[in-house]
Structures are given as structure tokens and as C-alpha cells.
Amino acid sequence: MEKDSAGMNQAAHQFRCPRCGNIGEYSGKAGERLIVTCDSCKTKGRVTIPGIAEPPSTNGNAIEITHLRKLFKDFPAVDDVSFYVKKGEIFGLLGPNGAGKSTIIRMLCTLTRPTAGVATVAGYDIVKQSGKVRTHIGLVSEKMIMYEQLTARENLKLFGKLYNLPNDFLNKRIDELLAFVRMEKWADHRINTFSTGMKQRINVIRALVNQPEILFLDEPTLGLDPQSTAEIRELTKRINTENGTTIILTTHIMFEAEALCKRMGIIDHGKIVALDTPANLKKLVSGTDVSTFEIEVSNLEPRMMTSVQSLGSVKSLIQEDSNHLLVRTTGNDAFDDIVDSLRKNGAKVRMVKNLEPSLEDVFLHLTGREAREKVTENTPSSSVGPGHGPGRRRPKRIR
Numbered sequence: 001m002e003k004d005s006a007g008m009n010q011a012a013h014q015f016r017c018p019r020c021g022n023i024g025e026y027s028g029k030a031g032e033r034l035i036v037t038c039d040s041c042k043t044k045g046r047v048t049i050p051g052i053a054e055p056p057s058t059n060g061n062a063i064e065i066t067h068l069r070k071l072f073k074d075f076p077a078v079d080d081v082s083f084y085v086k087k088g089e090i091f092g093l094l095g096p097n098g099a100g101k102s103t104i105i106r107m108l109c110t111l112t113r114p115t116a117g118v119a120t121v122a123g124y125d126i127v128k129q130s131g132k133v134r135t136h137i138g139l140v141s142e143k144m145i146m147y148e149q150l151t152a153r154e155n156l157k158l159f160g161k162l163y164n165l166p167n168d169f170l171n172k173r174i175d176e177l178l179a180f181v182r183m184e185k186w187a188d189h190r191i192n193t194f195s196t197g198m199k200q201r202i203n204v205i206r207a208l209v210n211q212p213e214i215l216f217l218d219e220p221t222l223g224l225d226p227q228s229t230a231e232i233r234e235l236t237k238r239i240n241t242e243n244g245t246t247i248i249l250t251t252h253i254m255f256e257a258e259a260l261c262k263r264m265g266i267i268d269h270g271k272i273v274a275l276d277t278p279a280n281l282k283k284l285v286s287g288t289d290v291s292t293f294e295i296e297v298s299n300l301e302p303r304m305m306t307s308v309q310s311l312g313s314v315k316s317l318i319q320e321d322s323n324h325l326l327v328r329t330t331g332n333d334a335f336d337d338i339v340d341s342l343r344k345n346g347a348k349v350r351m352v353k354n355l356e357p358s359l360e361d362v363f364l365h366l367t368g369r370e371a372r373e374k375v376t377e378n379t380p381s382s383s384v385g386p387g388h389g390p391g392r393r394r395p396k397r398i399r
């Protein structure tokens with residue numbers, strides 16, 4: 001049996017003419033419909049090639065992207081991007097606002113066509129086989145797609161119907177999915193009575209109705225409170241481990257990316273600027289003179305922070321609470337400069353700790369977006385401080 005370029009089975013099949021009984025041979029792809037002509041009496045007939053089309057070969061990759069570009073007029077929103085995502089992995093796409101994350105996702109989900117380049121999703125070409133791609137994917141986009149006046153079950157049924165799923169299968173699938181997110185008892189309640197976190201749980205399982213091999217999550221925790229964020233994070237993990245679903249996740253939350261993703265690509269101005277495991281990405285910073293110091297000052301005052309912030313070696317300063325500062329620096333003299341500056345301003349320095357580089361350090365190092373926080377008088381800014389070290393403080397959303 002031969003295979004064509006799309007990986008479909010090519011085989012010779014026999015056709016018995018219903019009029020004269022002559023047996024002819026024809027070839028085609030499994031599942032393909034053909035119109036054939038009897039060699040003897042020239043009668044035309046329709047036949048469907050038996051068998052199911054084999055999925056194309058994918059080299060163990062769920063997604064392969066080669067030199068993908070998307071121009072909006074002259075503006076390159078995605079600029080020569082190439083990477084692959086292995087089957088069964090959670091892959092992160094990180095980048096500042098407008099970096100091109102959603103445009104990549106939209107191209108892979110066949111919602112917008114690339115200007116140039118090639119990509120396959122589940123082995124299918126995103127342009128030439130867009131219909132096939134769609135049957136293998138689920139998408140949770142930045143905007144929640146739900147009908148507020150319908151119940152959870154009605155919403156799920158509606159989306160299942162778009163995939164032409166038979167009723168029996170669909171009803172069973174919906175029950176399974178509702179149980180998966182512990183929402184069975186809310187099945188027949190309207191979406192507009194749900195909290196944002198509950199809506200997002202339904203929104204995520206909506207994207208799973210067709211049992212996709214690959215799930216795209218474009219900022220799935222945006223706008224959720226910490227409890228719901230944790231729930232969606234756990235759900236993402238379970239979808240991956242229990243169903244083996246490949247997941248592409250975009251997020252601004254470094255902690256989230258680190259907790260979930262095996263590998264991640266950092267994208268800026270439409271280009272991938274780094275792609276590796278979180279551990280290897282951190283090595284990019286640890287080999288440089290970029291450091292982050294946590295400093296405890298028992299009598300911390302705004303003028304002390306202003307003087308530290310004005311030092312050339314200081315890249316950013318965040319006040320964590322009434323006694324603690326986080327200071328990102330470059331250069332080997334930074335430590336001495338900071339301590340000198342604080343002492344000159346009468347600071348009682350209790351402790352200085354050099355923190356391990358975080359993913360956020362890598363992100364800022366690569367994208368060069370120094371989110372310099374303004375030191376506001378007596379206002380602890382812990383809620384917007386970057387997350388250095390696991391679980392130490394709330395992760396920052398880089399915008």
C-alpha cells in the first residue's frame with residue numbers, strides 16, 4: 001500500500017458495474033469518495049474507498065512550525081517563527097503585550113492565515129488541511145465563548161453539535177466533562193448565575209467536547225481570582241496527565257509557566273528570543289552579571305529607596321513591605337553601591353540576600369522590558385512584585 005504526501009493510504013480497489021457486471025480497478029485514499037466509469041458500458045457510479053485514513057506521520061511532534069510569519073499590512077505581528085511542540089507536553093508561550101502570542105495561536109487554530117511559512121498541527125497543514133486541523137484541536141481563547149442565557153449543559157451541547165457529534169456520545173461526554181471539573185450539580189444552571197471561575201471551568205471543558213489531541217489555552221487565568229486561577233492551573237495539569245492532551249499555554253504569569261510547562265518559548269516583537277526548559281532558561285541569566293537582592297532595612301524610608309533607585313547599577317526596585325526591598329541589578333559593584341547608598345542615608349541594613357534568578361529575571365533580561373516600579377511613599381508594592389523563588393510572593397502579571 002502506498003502513501004501520498006498527506007500520509008493517506010493509496011490502494012487499488014475493485015468496482016463491479018451495477019449495469020453490466022464488469023469488474024474494474026481504481027485507486028484512491030481511504031475514506032475518499034470517487035466517481036468511477038465502467039470500462040465496458042461507460043456507466044458512471046459513485047464509490048467510497050474502504051478504510052479509515054491513517055493520521056499523517058508527525059515525528060512525535062504535535063505541532064511543527066517553520067518560518068511562520070503574519071503581517072498586518074506592513075507590520076510583522078509574527079516574524080519568522082520556528083519551533084515544535086512534542087506530543088503530550090505542556091508548552092508555554094510567554095511574551096509581553098503585543099508580542100504575537102495570540103496571533104501564533106490563531107494561525108495554528110486556522111482562524112487566520114499565515115502570510116508566509118508552514119505549520120502542521122497533529123500532522124495536518126494549517127492552510128491546506130484546515131478542516132482536519134480543526135477536528136483535532138480545542139481552543140480556549142482570550143475571550144470567553146459562552147452563551148450567558150443558556151445553561152452549562154446547553155452551552156456544551158451547542159458546541160458539541162458544531163462538531164456533528166451524535167447525541168448519545170455527546171450526552172455521555174458532557175456528563176464526563178462536568179464530573180471532571182466537579183460541576184455536575186450546576187449542569188442545568190444558567191451561565192449568568194456563575195462566578196467567573198465557574199464560567200471559565202465550563203469554558204475550558206467546552207474546548208474538550210470533541211476530545212481534542214491538542215488544546216490551546218490563551219491566557220486561561222486572565223481576570224480570575226487566586227482560587228479560580230489555582231483551579232484552572234490544576235485542571236490544565238489534569239487534562240495533560242489524565243488525557244495525554246498536548247497543551248499550548250500562553251501566560252504572563254511566570255510562576256504559572258514554570259509550574260506547568262516542560263518547555264517554553266519567549267517571544268518578543270513577533271520573534272522567538274529563547275526557547276528551552278525553565279531550568280535552562282534560568283542559566284541564561286545566571287551566567288550574566290544580573291542579580292536580584294532582597295534587602296531588609298529596619299528603618300526604611302522613601303528617600304533611601306530613591307537614592308538606591310538612582311544608582312546606575314540598579315535596574316528596578318520594588319518595596320515588598322515596610323522593611324524589605326527587592327533590587328535587580330547589573331554589574332559586579334552593585335552590592336557595594338547599594339549598601340553604601342543605604343548607609344549614607346542612615347539606613348540600618350539588617351540583611352542582604354542574593355536571590356537565585358527567577359524566570360521573570362530571564363524574561364526581563366531577554367525582552368529588555370524593565371517594568372520599573374515607581375516607589376510610592378509608604379505604599380508596599382508586594383502585590384505587583386515579581387516572584388523570585390517558589391511560592392514566596394504573588395506572581396506578577398507583566399503587561
Ligand SMILES: Nc1ncnc2c1ncn2[C@@H]1O[C@H](COP(=O)(O)OP(=O)(O)OP(=O)(O)O)[C@@H](O)[C@H]1O
Nearest residue numbers: 072076077095096097098099100101102103104142
Ligand atoms: N487583526 C489585527 N489587525 C492588526 N493588527 C493586529 C491584529 N491582531 C493583532 N494585531 C497586532 O499584532 C501584534 C501582536 O498581537 P497579539 O494579539 O498576537 O499579541 P499578544 O502577544 O497575544 O498580546 P497580549 O499579551 O496583549 O494578548 C500587536 O501589535 C497587535 O496590535
Ligand SMILES: [Mg+2]
Nearest residue numbers: 101102103142
Ligand atoms: Mg494575546
